[in-house]
Amino acid sequence: MKISVELTLTPLQDDFEPAIVNFINKLRASGLKIIENPLSTQVYGDYDEVMDLLTEEMKVALDSIERGLIYMKIVKSDRSDYEPHT
Numbered sequence: 391m392k393i394s395v396e397l398t399l400t401p402l403q404d405d406f407e408p409a410i411v412n413f414i415n416k417l418r419a420s421g422l423k424i425i426e427n428p429l430s431t432q433v434y435g436d437y438d439e440v441m442d443l444l445t446e447e448m449k450v451a452l453d454s455i456e457r458g459l460i461y462m463k464i465v466k467s468d469r470s471d472y473e474p475h476t
Contacts, residue, residue, distance in 0.1 A: 391437045392468040395444065398430045399451055401458040409458070413451040417443070423470050430461075434470040 397417075401409045414431055417424050420443050423434040433440055448460055 391466065392435065393437045393440055394465040394467060394469040395433045395440055396430050396461075396463040396465075397433065397444075398461040399458065400461070401455040403456050403458070406455070406458075409451060409455045412454065413447060416447045416450070425470065432470070434468050 399410050399413050400406075414424075414426065417431060417433060420433075422440060422443065425432045425434075433444070444462075452458065452460070
């Protein structure tokens, strides 16, 4: 089953940038399709592959910060080719 996941990592601390950059770099290195924008990162692929990656990398990201949040939305389909109506 294909899924699309939108993630936002929000460290609640002053030195927040390294945790976000490291998290995104780990996602990029996965080989999955990744699309980034200023507010979130989207990950596209097979459910098991995406969720295995996220389970591991979200734990690493949360371990690297004192306090923080991860917002996650999951859509059951590959929405990587979505283009908004203009």
